[in-house]
Amino acid sequence: MFEIFGIPSQALFGQLLIGLINGSFYALLSLGLAVIFGMLNIINFAHGAQYMMGAFAAYLLLQYLGLNYWVALIIVPVLIGATGIVVERLFLQYVRKLDHVYGLILTFGLALMIEGFFRNYFGSSGEPYQVPNLLLGGQNLGFMYLPTYRAWVIVFSAIVCFATWFAIERTRLGSYLRAATENPALVRAFGINVPRMVMLTYGFGVALAALAGVMAAPIYNVSPQMGSDIIIVVFAVVVIGGMGSILGAILTGFALGIIEGLTKVFFPEASNTVIFVIMAIVLLVRPAGLFGRTA
Amino acid sequence: MAETPALLAVDTLQAWYGESHILHGVTFDVRAGEVVTLLGRNGVGKTTTLKSIMGMVDQRSGSVRLDGRETIRLSSDAIARAGIAICPEERGIFASLDVRENLLLPPQVRPGGLDLDRIFALFPNLRERLSSQGTKLSGGEQQMLAIARILRTGARLLLLDEPTEGLAPVIIQQIGRTIGALKAQGFTILLVEQNFQFAATIADRYYVMEHGRIVDQLSNAELKTNMGKLHDYLGV
Ligand SMILES: Nc1ncnc2c1ncn2[C@@H]1O[C@H](COP(=O)(O)OP(=O)(O)OP(=O)(O)O)[C@@H](O)[C@H]1O
Ligand SMILES: [Mg+2]
Numbered sequence: 001m002f003e004i005f006g007i008p009s010q011a012l013f014g015q016l017l018i019g020l021i022n023g024s025f026y027a028l029l030s031l032g033l034a035v036i037f038g039m040l041n042i043i044n045f046a047h048g049a050q051y052m053m054g055a056f057a058a059y060l061l062l063q064y065l066g067l068n069y070w071v072a073l074i075i076v077p078v079l080i081g082a083t084g085i086v087v088e089r090l091f092l093q094y095v096r097k098l099d100h101v102y103g104l105i106l107t108f109g110l111a112l113m114i115e116g117f118f119r120n121y122f123g124s125s126g127e128p129y130q131v132p133n134l135l136l137g138g139q140n141l142g143f144m145y146l147p148t149y150r151a152w153v154i155v156f157s158a159i160v161c162f163a164t165w166f167a168i169e170r171t172r173l174g175s176y177l178r179a180a181t182e183n184p185a186l187v188r189a190f191g192i193n194v195p196r197m198v199m200l201t202y203g204f205g206v207a208l209a210a211l212a213g214v215m216a217a218p219i220y221n222v223s224p225q226m227g228s229d230i231i232i233v234v235f236a237v238v239v240i241g242g243m244g245s246i247l248g249a250i251l252t253g254f255a256l257g258i259i260e261g262l263t264k265v266f267f268p269e270a271s272n273t274v275i276f277v278i279m280a281i282v283l284l285v286r287p288a289g290l291f292g293r294t295a
Numbered sequence: 296m297a298e299t300p301a302l303l304a305v306d307t308l309q310a311w312y313g314e315s316h317i318l319h320g321v322t323f324d325v326r327a328g329e330v331v332t333l334l335g336r337n338g339v340g341k342t343t344t345l346k347s348i349m350g351m352v353d354q355r356s357g358s359v360r361l362d363g364r365e366t367i368r369l370s371s372d373a374i375a376r377a378g379i380a381i382c383p384e385e386r387g388i389f390a391s392l393d394v395r396e397n398l399l400l401p402p403q404v405r406p407g408g409l410d411l412d413r414i415f416a417l418f419p420n421l422r423e424r425l426s427s428q429g430t431k432l433s434g435g436e437q438q439m440l441a442i443a444r445i446l447r448t449g450a451r452l453l454l455l456d457e458p459t460e461g462l463a464p465v466i467i468q469q470i471g472r473t474i475g476a477l478k479a480q481g482f483t484i485l486l487v488e489q490n491f492q493f494a495a496t497i498a499d500r501y502y503v504m505e506h507g508r509i510v511d512q513l514s515n516a517e518l519k520t521n522m523g524k525l526h527d528y529l530g531v
Contacts, residue, residue: 188370189372190372191376
């Protein structure tokens with residue numbers, strides 16, 4: 001045990017860890033939002049609900065089918081991503097050509113319906129989800145205690161974020177996505193099935209939210225409002241990072257999680273508002289966001 | 296005249312952007328191996344004609360047959376896969392892609408496209424710029440990139456929309472030589488040009504457009520004797 005600026009190291013690093021954990025979820029969720037916005041021009045307000053569905057799907061698979069965390073980590077994103085594809089086919093493919101407001105209202109309504117549905121069937125108290133056996137316990141690092149599951153969440157989400165960034169910025173398929181974000185009509189006229197690509201992109205963005213939901217299940221309670229709790233902050237993250245910037249979404253997500261954690265140590269009264277204060281400042285100084293390109 | 300069958304046959308093609316009715320029955324054809332030029336003043340619908348062939352307008356009717364096959368009801372990606380490729384007027388180089396990615400973007404739709412070595416033989420500048428951002432190229436280089444990337448795809452019919460617009464005379468000459476080389480390699484080219492001097496060096500035939508219709512056609516041989524008429528059409 002030692003102290004930094006008069007703060008015991010356990011407390012400081014403990015909050016830093018919580019900040020990093022929150023930042024991992026901010027990054028995963030704002031990444032999905034950025035991918036969806038870039039390709040579909042839709043501000044996906046249902047993202048929080050889809051994250052919550054991911055957590056519930058993991059819970060239900062465990063309760064009723066006995067399928068564990070590791071199985072859920074793979075099949076839940078596929079399942080919930082598929083529901084995203086249905087939503088895209090039924091609604092978004094028509095709405096995304098209109099003004100942003102329509103997509104926003106549609107997905108917001110969808111989020112309310114999904115949340116209401118889950119509250120109706122599961123109540124709002126929340127259900128616990130066990131940390132998988134393999135990741136139980138933790139390490140005493142001397143200056144702090146590090147639970148294994150939390151370390152896993154940070155590392156795994158960093159890997160998923162990096163892989164997504166790499167796929168978009170460095171691969172052939174990613175070049176199709178970037179090009180279609182700029183000029184979908186021309187990309188289509190080169191023989192690429194852009195509508196299908198758009199559909200799969202939405203499915204992928206939703207799958208990312210669901211993946212985050214599965215990862216969150218052992219940390220937070222699985223509850224119907226877990227999505228709306230986090231999504232407001234995530235939207236602030238997206239505004240700060242700049243809508244549509246992949247790297248911006250990832251870095252801002254992690255950074256703001258850490259800033260929020262540190263604020264809890266040094267100025268606890270501000271910890272719930274610091275992100276929104278930063279958002280206001282960024283909006284004043286750089287309206288397009290830190291990583292955004294001005295249109 | 297014994298004619299080779301048309302590779303592209305456009306018949307009473309009409310097109311709309313939203314409510315605006317732009318093409319009012321365009322009819323012409325392009326035979327395999329020809330370079331055919333659409334001439335006409337600003338705003339008569341030349342670009343819209345190319346976009347309509349490619350399926351890139353909001354609504355179209357009439358008939359566009361490629362090698363006898365009707366394409367009017369196909370989506371633009373299906374038309375591309377049938378073997379037509381477009382080099383748009385605004386060039387359409389992607390800013391978020393580097394030159395290599397821009398070049399490799401259009402997928403191969405059929406066999407017989409040029410390989411990269413032959414493309415670099417036509418456009419040596421591009422080889423050195425492969426990792427530059429697409430839109431960092433000069434206007435001339437961007438135009439070359441816009442042409443180069445559709446040569447790989449295997450499309451046999453190329454739609455080139457004002458490839459000389461805004462370029463320096465040396466670059467225009469280079470593009471002219473390139474189009475000649477492509478014709479020699481068996482490509483069929485439908486060209487839109489305002490630069491009539493340029494078109495005269497490479498085209499086999501000309502169609503003149505006014506107000507969303509074809510109003511006249513000429514072969515290269517008829518060009519000299521019809522200069523006065525053409526100048527009237529084009530207002531030069
Ligand atoms: N996206 C669009 N929406 C509505 N009207 C359009 C659109 N694009 C073109 N037009 C209109 O269609 C008409 C024909 O335009 P088009 O671009 O085909 O002409 P053009 O012959 O290619 O002209 P230019 O020589 O200037 O390129 C013009 O009146 C133009 O204003
Ligand atoms: Mg034009």
